[in-house]
Amino acid sequence: MIRLDSIPIPVNGLYVKELGDTIIILSDNGDELHSLDEVGGFIWRSINGSSTVQDIIVMLLQEYDVGKSQAEEDIKNFLFELEEKKLIKI
Template sequence: MMELSGSTIITVNKDYVYCNVEDEMVLLGMEDGIYYGLNPVGAFVWEQIKEPKTIDQVRDAILDEYDVEKEECERDLFELLQEMTEKGLVEVKVND
């Protein structure tokens, strides 16, 4: 399992199609046919990483958009991105 850090570059896996459903997002894997649902914050993260960004950039965008403490934001973001990485929803590149 890849260790994520603030400088890790992350982007959506282009093999997933997605659509907004009210304030949430639904993802469909074109290869496996599995659906995933993202809550409003998860959908916001997905919108942020349509183009490659570092995790720190995504964190800063969340802090600008939502009323959340930095530590809580980082913890929850890393947890979400780790899960998305394990499921193949995102592509990860270590930024040297």
């Protein structure tokens, strides 16, 4: 369960490459290549090991024109997916 005061941390040993507005992440074992679009990339950059989920929601609301509840749901889903793919720990 992702709570608002959870702090997502990137997993060690990932290879991350920024290509313009896209971010490419190669998993630890080298089996999977993930590609994040602009918004995904924005959230990824906000995951720095000290920001909470709440902080990330605030940052996203400043940058993008989106409702608060919508943003909260999207970010939670996205973080859930990142955790499932073993790219972050929460």
